[in-house]
Amino acid sequence: MAIVIPPFLIEILLTLGIFLIITVSLNFEVGYAGIPQFGRVLTVLVGAIVAAAIPGRLLVLMAGITVEFRGEEIVPYGAEYANHLVNFRLVDQINTQILGVNPGLSIVMFIVTLILAAIFGAIIGYLTSYPALRLREAYLGITLLAFGDALQLIALNYDPLVGATQGVFVPNFFLWVGATQTSAKIIAILIVAALIYVLVHFWVNSPFGRSLKAMRDSEQAAEVYGKNVPRLRGYTLMIGGALAAIGGALWVIYTGSMDARTFNRLTWTFWPWAFMMLGGTGSHKGMLVGVFFFALFRYLIFAYKGVLEPFIPISIQWLEYILIGLIIVLVSMFRPQGLLPEKPRTLLPKERVEELAKASA
Amino acid sequence: MEVILTALVISAGIALAAAGITIIYMSTETFNFAHASFTTIGFFVVYNMLLVFGGSPYYYFIFAAIFTGLVGVAVYLTVNRWLIKRGADMVTLMMSTLGVDLILFGLINQWADIIRDTIPGSSPRNFLLRTIDYPVAEIGGTTVYARVPISIAIVILIIIGLHTFLTRTKFGIAMRTTIENPTLAKIMGVNTEMVYLTAWFLGGALAGLGGAVLSMIETGSPQVGVRYIVPLFAGSIVGGLYSVFGSLLGGFLIGLSQQIGIYVLSLWVGTFINAYKPVIPLVIMVVALLFFPEGLGALAEKYLARRGVKK
Numbered sequence: 192m193a194i195v196i197p198p199f200l201i202e203i204l205l206t207l208g209i210f211l212i213i214t215v216s217l218n219f220e221v222g223y224a225g226i227p228q229f230g231r232v233l234t235v236l237v238g239a240i241v242a243a244a245i246p247g248r249l250l251v252l253m254a255g256i257t258v259e260f261r262g263e264e265i266v267p268y269g270a271e272y273a274n275h276l277v278n279f280r281l282v283d284q285i286n287t288q289i290l291g292v293n294p295g296l297s298i299v300m301f302i303v304t305l306i307l308a309a310i311f312g313a314i315i316g317y318l319t320s321y322p323a324l325r326l327r328e329a330y331l332g333i334t335l336l337a338f339g340d341a342l343q344l345i346a347l348n349y350d351p352l353v354g355a356t357q358g359v360f361v362p363n364f365f366l367w368v369g370a371t372q373t374s375a376k377i378i379a380i381l382i383v384a385a386l387i388y389v390l391v392h393f394w395v396n397s398p399f400g401r402s403l404k405a406m407r408d409s410e411q412a413a414e415v416y417g418k419n420v421p422r423l424r425g426y427t428l429m430i431g432g433a434l435a436a437i438g439g440a441l442w443v444i445y446t447g448s449m450d451a452r453t454f455n456r457l458t459w460t461f462w463p464w465a466f467m468m469l470g471g472t473g474s475h476k477g478m479l480v481g482v483f484f485f486a487l488f489r490y491l492i493f494a495y496k497g498v499l500e501p502f503i504p505i506s507i508q509w510l511e512y513i514l515i516g517l518i519i520v521l522v523s524m525f526r527p528q529g530l531l532p533e534k535p536r537t538l539l540p541k542e543r544v545e546e547l548a549k550a551s552a
Numbered sequence: 553m554e555v556i557l558t559a560l561v562i563s564a565g566i567a568l569a570a571a572g573i574t575i576i577y578m579s580t581e582t583f584n585f586a587h588a589s590f591t592t593i594g595f596f597v598v599y600n601m602l603l604v605f606g607g608s609p610y611y612y613f614i615f616a617a618i619f620t621g622l623v624g625v626a627v628y629l630t631v632n633r634w635l636i637k638r639g640a641d642m643v644t645l646m647m648s649t650l651g652v653d654l655i656l657f658g659l660i661n662q663w664a665d666i667i668r669d670t671i672p673g674s675s676p677r678n679f680l681l682r683t684i685d686y687p688v689a690e691i692g693g694t695t696v697y698a699r700v701p702i703s704i705a706i707v708i709l710i711i712i713g714l715h716t717f718l719t720r721t722k723f724g725i726a727m728r729t730t731i732e733n734p735t736l737a738k739i740m741g742v743n744t745e746m747v748y749l750t751a752w753f754l755g756g757a758l759a760g761l762g763g764a765v766l767s768m769i770e771t772g773s774p775q776v777g778v779r780y781i782v783p784l785f786a787g788s789i790v791g792g793l794y795s796v797f798g799s800l801l802g803g804f805l806i807g808l809s810q811q812i813g814i815y816v817l818s819l820w821v822g823t824f825i826n827a828y829k830p831v832i833p834l835v836i837m838v839v840a841l842l843f844f845p846e847g848l849g850a851l852a853e854k855y856l857a858r859r860g861v862k863k
Binding site: 322333341344348464468520 | 583631634635640641642643644646647648650651652653654655656657658659661662665778782785786789824827828830831834835837838841842
């Protein structure tokens, strides 16, 4: 892995990779199944918590690392792991003594972490189907939003989990790469994002995806054709939750630390909504366009900050909010179908459908 | 005692702003996320005018209401009216107000920067008006500040005012008709555009007023609305979303249970629970949605109907 990504690309590719995963998962729930997921941050945070809380503890147990804590030598796999006095030394030990010298274990642990994140994300996603089966539209949106906020509060205040406001460090699975580890992380993120993108592409074009769309367009019609709507909704929330959790896990693995404060609903729920709407809700390719456009755009504003600043009366920091807001407003007003609208899919080739239409007319 | 007084003021603020959400939702079916920023604007109008003109913060409550009401009107005219004409669905309407909220949030932050740069000694990212309040009475050793009677009086005035407006004036009755059946109202010659416009003005004004009331107790910052939006929605939803008075009641319920409930809990299980204060409205809201989807307003009506009281 001696590939070195130029620094200017890192920022763009990072945004692209992470938010592609999250936006695809959001589109899966909103665009295909019609669930107003205003609580995307919930499962993203679940993934981040899993990545911050579990692999480190597993490694501590496996290697039997001991630390001195309140005058005693202990193996810190419980609440002590997240203690801010212990955690930084511990993660440093894990990194340098285990992960840094053992590439195979690092890769295995990286994959195990993502799988665990997906499993927990799926469980939490499935739990949210309780209200999702009983409420409609905006009510459901608000409820999901409330769940996201509630989990953030718990993560912020319950310190045995991930150190609350102190945060915890996340084991570095790429230390063995050496100097180019940032590039390696970005490549890993892009690989996972690409896998998820392709996987979801096949899912949404499978019979399962088509029944989701049928459910979105008319629940009654889907039920008439024998689709189990509650089960479909449950599966959607499970898959969406699992994918978003992988995104959250990758993010904290990249940054190397977990701070619950950064998991606010603005960045992890509303931004993906903006990307999704920009690209075209319900269009899988649109997600790539929306996120790419945004990643580039965001990079450009920050890169040309100095050039822009004298010309506008608003500081760049706030301009970002205003521009994202404007995108949401303008897209919903003038181009609700997005840049790359969803195309109606036919099961037969186009010519055949046209022929049939002619014959019946 | 202190706890109860604080809870009353916060509840009054939440109730007013929640009633604003309800008015906008009832008339235009828009869940207004921008209410977060509307409330913050209430805070900033009071703070900014206090810095510039001095005197008592209470003088500026009315300006907070009017200014925020006009912001509401601007949002209606630029965004909401267009979307309603196009027949946008509920989620699109909701998303568009989220965009508006982000724009307003950016502008409020810029406003805060301008205050910081132009007025020496100001701290727009962390201001507390509570400290300049006037003591008016003493109950059992606890000083009662002017904010308590004033906020309660505002709520009562709003209830009386809205009730008179909605039941005794021609336009108020037209407004109720439009809410119940827009098509019929149009046929009868009601100017529904005007009704929606008024609803956005009232909704915005109530949010601004709620923000002004909250500014007397809560630390002000550009983020304050973002923190309050969930209790506001909770108040509105618990109230049933189709009844302004229900949402005033719901706001009070949310505010009181949040403030007093957490105090009781902290005595009972320990002070660590204080950090989870914002969870209370979330729980109440989710429970209300799942078990009493028609809300407090409808429950109260049912109760009154059973007692033989006619509407």
